[in-house]
Amino acid sequence: MEIYHRYRENAVPPGSIVVKFYHSGDQIRGFLRKVTPPGEDDTIFPGEEMEPDDAFRAARNKMSGEIMRPIYVELSEGVNWNPAWGQLE
Numbered sequence: 099m100e101i102y103h104r105y106r107e108n109a110v111p112p113g114s115i116v117v118k119f120y121h122s123g124d125q126i127r128g129f130l131r132k133v134t135p136p137g138e139d140d141t142i143f144p145g146e147e148m149e150p151d152d153a154f155r156a157a158r159n160k161m162s163g164e165i166m167r168p169i170y171v172e173l174s175e176g177v178n179w180n181p182a183w184g185q186l187e
Contacts, residue, residue: 099184099185100154100169100183100184100185101168101184101185101187102117102154102168102169102170102171102183102184102185102186102187103168103169103170103171103186103187104170104171104172104186104187105118105170105171105172108136110133110170111133111167112133112134112135113132113133113167114132114133114167114168114169114170115130115131115132115133115157115160115161115167115169115170116130116131116132116133116140116169116170116171116172117129117130117150117153117154117157117169117170117171117172118130118131118171118172118173118174119150119153119171119172119173119174119177120174120177121174121176121177122147125149126149126150126177126180127147127148127149127153128147128148128149128150128153129142129143129145129147129148129153130142130143130145130153130156130157130160131143132160133170143156143160150180150183151183154169154183154184157169171186
């Protein structure tokens, strides 16, 4: 089971990948961003909305060849964590 970490502003190291989940109609979709140093805008990866499993796979792929860091998750208002996605700490 994959372990993910809850995103907390100003508590995530630069270079980390954040998956942000939000409602799109009656479905949950996500997009990715890479945290940058303070004072800079985070890098948002272009692409279409992704289903949760695809978003997590894309986040892992963005880190291939780099130091494996935790994947952070940000839940928009009204989005609840689904235990089928893994464990959220």
